[in-house]
Amino acid sequence: MRLNDDNDEEEGPKTMSQCSIGHLQPEKSFVIVGYALTSKKVESFLKPKLEGLARNKGILFVAIDQNRPLSDQGPFDIVLHKLTGKEWRQILEEYRRTHPEVTVLDPPDAIQHLHNRQSMLQCVADMNLSETYGKVGVPRQLVIKRDSSSIPDAVTKAGLILPLVAKPLVADGSAKSHELSLAYDEYSLQKLEPPLVLQEFVNHGGVLFKVYIVGEAIKVVRRFSLPDVTKRELSKNAGVFRFPRVSCAAASADDADLDPSVAELPPRPLLERLAKELRRRLGLRLFNLDIIREHGRRDHFYVIDINYFPGYGKMPGYEHIFTDFLLSLAQSRYKKVNSWKP
Ligand SMILES: O=P(O)(O)O[C@@H]1[C@@H](OP(=O)(O)O)[C@H](OP(=O)(O)O)[C@H](O)[C@H](OP(=O)(O)O)[C@H]1OP(=O)(O)O
Ligand SMILES: Nc1ncnc2c1ncn2[C@@H]1O[C@H](COP(=O)(O)OP(=O)(O)O)[C@@H](O)[C@H]1O
Ligand SMILES: [Mg+2]
Numbered sequence: 254m255r256l257n258d259d260n261d262e263e264e265g266p267k268t269m270s271q272c273s274i275g276h277l278q279p280e281k282s283f284v285i286v287g288y289a290l291t292s293k294k295v296e297s298f299l300k301p302k303l304e305g306l307a308r309n310k311g312i313l314f315v316a317i318d319q320n321r322p323l324s325d326q327g328p329f330d331i332v333l334h335k336l337t338g339k340e341w342r343q344i345l346e347e348y349r350r351t352h353p354e355v356t357v358l359d360p361p362d363a364i365q366h367l368h369n370r371q372s373m374l375q376c377v378a379d380m381n382l383s384e385t386y387g388k389v390g391v392p393r394q395l396v397i398k399r400d401s402s403s404i405p406d407a408v409t410k411a412g413l414i415l416p417l418v419a420k421p422l423v424a425d426g427s428a429k430s431h432e433l434s435l436a437y438d439e440y441s442l443q444k445l446e447p448p449l450v451l452q453e454f455v456n457h458g459g460v461l462f463k464v465y466i467v468g469e470a471i472k473v474v475r476r477f478s479l480p481d482v483t484k485r486e487l488s489k490n491a492g493v494f495r496f497p498r499v500s501c502a503a504a505s506a507d508d509a510d511l512d513p514s515v516a517e518l519p520p521r522p523l524l525e526r527l528a529k530e531l532r533r534r535l536g537l538r539l540f541n542l543d544i545i546r547e548h549g550r551r552d553h554f555y556v557i558d559i560n561y562f563p564g565y566g567k568m569p570g571y572e573h574i575f576t577d578f579l580l581s582l583a584q585s586r587y588k589k590v591n592s593w594k595p
């Protein structure tokens with residue numbers, strides 16, 4: 254491993270993923286990052302600009318071959334991954350146990366915590382963050398494990414107010430886990446398919462904030478979101494409206510001409526508190542939060558979604574932020590190892 258030489262120049266891509274590490278002997282001078290990602294993720298994240306900048310900073314990305322034992326590959330300084338399945342989780346856990354010198358981003362069990370929409374938001378609810386800069390909570394929600402006919406009763410008992418957003422309980426990245434519905438009336442709730450989370454819909458002016466976290470770094474962008482539901486609309490409409498992949502279809506709202514009270518970003522100190530606390534409680538370093546501001550209440554925020562290793566490719570300047578983060582990890586690991594030496 255070589256420490257950051259701060260050479261920031263961007264140059265053309267070198268597809269190191271196709272090179273043999275042994276041949277280049279990069280372990281002597283480079284930070285080696287093994288990655289296990291879907292081809293979609295490789296395309297959106299591992300763009301030529303990132304690989305080029307990384308290379309200039311002394312970082313090499315090397316594809317992990319899932320058909321070969323992980324221990325036979327590398328050696329890696331860092332392992333970056335976003336794949337699903339129990340088998341893969343077990344491979345990673347075993348690798349973490351046998352290779353404590355490698356930083357695995359992030360621990361599989363911590364990621365697993367985000368694969369359930371109830372446990373995902375529990376940390377935010379427990380924090381009950383309320384301070385000078387505002388209040389951060391989660392919308393009131395109810396988990397329905399089975400029996401759709403019981404939903405109207407359960408909703409009344411819990412005192413949830415319509416409309417409700419119905420989200421699949423499991424958030425494992427599958428297309429199905431992103432199929433959301435908006436339910437306008439109690440009777441129609443029976444049409445929903447458990448297991449799901451029923452969440453109060455919070456009017457937020459049709460814009461949400463994506464808060465990207467990469468280690469200590471935080472970057473916020475605006476995205477268009479579902480429009481507000483007025484009282485009149487609520488009284489006129491009935492039924493369940495389905496949205497197959499509402500969040501992915503949403504365009505950036507950063508350059509849009511928005512009402513300033515809707516567009517104003519959440520206060521930086523509030524986001525820093527929230528991110529710091531969530532990093533600690535979730536045990537994760539790579540994630541984003543979908544945050545909305547209750548329409549008309551400047552300092553009332555709700556976290557509605559947390560995603561592991563999200564679409565960083567859409568985060569402005571992610572190449573610099575990500576490579577700096579990888580170097581900082583390698584540096585702290587280097588310091589630790591050297592402090593053990595006599
Ligand atoms: O595909 P992208 O680049 O839009 O990224 C997706 C994220 O979009 P975003 O960062 O919010 O723009 C997306 O965020 P949302 O859940 O849509 O808010 C997820 O993180 C998604 O991963 P998964 O399907 O939940 O495992 C992410 O998908 P993967 O790229 O990880 O498959
Ligand atoms: N409680 C809510 N109030 C208002 N809008 C919501 C709420 N929950 C979700 N949404 C809208 O639905 C979209 C998708 O919901 P989200 O929980 O982020 O699911 P996904 O994991 O599929 O992105 C959000 O980006 C937002 O536009
Ligand atoms: Mg989302």
Ligand SMILES: [Mg+2]
Nearest residue numbers: 424558559560
């Ligand atoms: Mg999500």
